[in-house]
Amino acid sequence: MSESVVTKEHSQDTQTENKDVIVSYKNITKSFGDVEVLKGINLDIKPAEKVALIGPSGSGKTTIIRMLMTLEQPTSGEIIVDGKNLWHMEKNGDLVPANEKHLREVRGDIGMVFQHFNLFPHMTILENCMTAPIHVQKEDKASAKERSIEMLKKVGLGDKLDNYPSQLSGGQKQRVAMARALVMRPKIMLFDEVTSALDPELVGEVLEVIRDIAKEGEMAMVLVTHEMEFALDIADRVIFLDNGVIAEEGTPSEVLEHSDNERLQQFLHRFRS
Amino acid sequence: MRGIEITITVLILSAIFGYLFAFIAGLCRLSTNPILRGFTSFYVEIFRGTSLIVQLFWLYYAIPMLFGIDLGSNLLAGVLAISLNYGAYMSEIVRGSILAVSKGQSEAATALNMSRFQRMRLVIFPQAVRMMLPEFGNYLIQMLKATSLVSLIGMHDILYHGNIxxxxxxxxxxxxxxxxxxxxxxxxxxxxxxxxKGEAISKKGVASQ
Amino acid sequence: MNWRWDMFFEALPYVLQGIGVTIGLTFACYLFALIVGFGWTFLRRIPNKTINWIITWIMEFIRSTPPLVQLFFIFFAWPMVPYVGVTLSPFASAVLGLGIHFSTYIGEVYRSGIEGVEKGQWEASRALNFSTTQKWTKIILPQAIPPTIPMLGNYLIIMFKEVPLAATIGVVGILHMAESFGSVNFRYLEAYTIVALIFLALSYPSAILINKLERKMNRRFDKKAALNSMNESKGAVS
Incomplete structure (x- = not known):
């Protein structure tokens, strides 16, 4: 942890930044053992912006969003969420590594949907959605229930409220997972290869829900995805990650159709063939 | 047949304390505190490494001599020996079950901004307990069998009356x-x-790796 | 604190006299259980529902009643049974009692090993037109036995820890020696502590050894067998 302590001047600098940025990665690196997965990522995300992260496996795209969700700690650098430093906090005028309390304060605006759904198997669909609003956000039970039902209806599962996750198809599970995250009313939603674990015929229903959410517009979304057509369709910006650095970024059409980055071309070629 | 009430009393008390020790020791062994972890590992290995009957005799005959204190009664010695012994075995089940709940569950709970305690209480623990059920049932039968040993330290259980x-x-x-x-x-x-029944329950409703 | 080292060193050689009997009894019981276990596995494979049901419940009966009472039955009651009753030495009674008790567990281990062999293997041996003997000796058993070895090893350790029960019917193992030392000198503390230390010194390293063996096996065989072994190694039996 000690290597990620930064000077105070630097941090104040970041606090006074442009209000138009909701998430900011500043020179983030991440190593697992001897392997450096991310080699200095600088990335700003605007409120309501939809960002698609693409790249070969092992390029570190999942690690980027996992660090934002506090599931992985950066080796060095800072992440600023809505003006607050995520992994560091102030203590007696010094910046020190964040404790659990600080992490909870900052990550409250972030939601995540996982590749393998990670629904709670011992709870019904409804309970999966209600639990966090009640226990984490201290919402009263009736209103949490009402909002959860509404959200589950929105993802097309209004008739499955009392089912258990094991009784659902993969596509349905993933829609529950999205409803569960949305009930928390995050400002930023992270999608970690949410269609990768699904049978091909179930991918469509999940993408449809994401598209609906994206259209509503007010949330920032970061999607790690292999669905290029989908990225082209809903993303405002596409980022191509290669070897732990951002190798190309721009609008979907710039990146997916008009880039002359050789590695990117190779990567896309594999997907189109 | 007389003595049944003694057998059942010893069983119930041993089961209660056995599960209690199992949970305490199992959770301590998962703690990040090395002293706590070391101490509970020591307890678990000592009680798993020796015989129950030796532990029983040690508690009943040796402890009063070592510290000059009397455990008060053979009931206490019997219950303590059985529950400490099986608590040690079952603590491994507690630890193993908690570790067996997939990492994704705890990550999903983090993504919902649950605190460490909430993650344990709402997500990990309910699933782990389901996994523990069949083994806990098996150990309950083992504890029932073990109660027969208390006749050896002079408790008037069924076996004692049978011997008479x-x-x-x-x-x-x-x-x-x-x-x-x-x-x-x-x-x-x-x-x-x-x-x-426990086996049937544990088969559903758990996400393990 | 009332620990006396002089008593400790006086008791040590005395108690150690029993170690040969304790270890010998452990292996004798274990061997007996291994053999009888085969019998159970064989009996349970008889394709008759009634017989299967009866065998299952006999095993359940032996398994869920205290070995101590079973020992008493064999040692004290068996000689009194008309016609078939014979008087057995304490050692033989212990081998019979503990051996039969644990054979029901061992039988389950064998069964899990056999059931762990994939269905395709049975079908393949049929497809290749092996005889029944060939099927078992060449295909099934070579695959069924290795995954059970760590489990069987665990039961050896468990058996070792159960053997002191035999002291109650007069087998002069280490526990019995400690008891008699205690009653002669009115000092139980050091003698029982020695017994505990001996158990720890022998069973702890064996447990580590078995653990290593198990991990090695898990790497060699599929994960399913590994999972089975986790569920089956039930720990102490008393």
Whole structure:
């Protein structure tokens, strides 16, 4: 942890930044053992912006969003969420590594949907959605229930409220997972290869829900995805990650159709063939 | 047959304390505090590494001598020996079950901004307990069998009364011991069915790797 | 604190006299259980529902009643049974009692090993037209036995820890020696502590050894067998 302590001047600098940025990665690196997965990522995300992260496996795209969700700690650098430093906090005028309390304060605006759904198997669909609003956000039970039902209806599962996750198809599970995250009313939603674990015929229903959410517009979304057509369709910006650095970024059409980055071309070629 | 109430009392008390020790030790072994972890590992290895009957005799005969204190009664020594012994074994089940809940569950709970305590209480623990059920049932039967040892430290359980009967009429021995075996089996039956129920419950509702 | 080292060193050689009997009894019981276990496995494979049901419940009966009472039955009651009753030495009674008790567990281990062999293997041996003997000796058993070895090893350790029960019917193992030392000198503390230390010194390293063996096996065989072994190694039996 000690290597990620930064000077105070630097941090104040970041606090006074442009209000138009909701998430900011500043020179983030991440190593697992001897392997450096991310080699200095600088990335700003605007409120309501939809960002698609693409790249070969092992390029570190999942690690980027996992660090934002506090599931992985950066080796060095800072992440600023809505003006607050995520992994560091102030203590007696010094910046020190964040404790659990600080992490909870900052990550409250972030939601995540996982590749393998990670629904709670011992709870019904409804309970999966209600639990966090009640226990984490201290919402009263009736209103949490009402909002959860509404959200589950929105993802097309209004008739499955009392089912258990094991009784659902993969596509349905993933829609529950999205409803569960949305009930928390995050400002930023992270999608970690949410269609990768699904049978091909179930991918469509999940993408449809994401598209609906994206259209509503007010949330920032970061999607790690292999669905290029989908990225082209809903993303405002596409980022191509290669070897732990951002190798190309721009609008979907710039990146997916008009880039002359050789590695990117190779990567896309594999997907189109 | 007399002495059944003693057998059942010892079983119930041993089970309560056994599960209690199992949870305490199992959670301590998962703690990040090395002293706590070391201490509980020591306890678990000592009690798993030696025989229950040796532990029982040690608690009953040796402890009072070592510290000059009397454990007060053979009930206390018996219950303590059985529950410490099986608590040590079952703590491994507690630890293993908690570790077996997939990492994704804890990550999903983090993504919903749950605190460490909430993650444990709402997500990990309910799933881990389901996994523990069949083994806990098995150990309950083991504890029932173990209660027969308390007759060796002078408690008046079924076996003790059986031994008395036998010594007053040697030819009655086959009937007496067969009856005792049947009594134990009748007591074990509900536990056997409970264990099977536990197996059925644990098969659903758990996300393990 | 009331620990006396002089008593400790006086008791040590005395108690150690029993170690040969304790270890010998452990292996004798274990061997007996291994053999009888085969019998159970064989009996349970008889394709008759009634017989299967009866065997299952006999095993359940032996398994869920205390070995101590079973020992008493064999040692004290068996000689009194008309016609078939014979008087057995304490050692033989212990081998019979503990051996039969644990054979029901061992039988389950064998069964899990056999059931762990994939269905395709049975079908393949049929497809290749092996005889029944060939099927078992060449295909099934070579695959069924290795995954059970760590489990069987665990039961050896468990058996070792159960053997002191035999002291109650007069087998002069280490526990019995400690008891008699205690009653002669009115000092139980050091003698029982020695017994505990001996158990720890022998069973702890064996447990580590078995653990290593198990991990090695898990790497060699599929994960399913590994999972089975986790569920089956039930720990102490008393």
């Amino acid at each position: 009967l036998r010594s007053s009429d040697l030819s009655a021995a086959p009937t007496v011991y067969l009856l005792i075996l049947v009594f134990y089996f009748i007591m074990a039956l509900p536990l056997i069915f409970l264990t099977r």
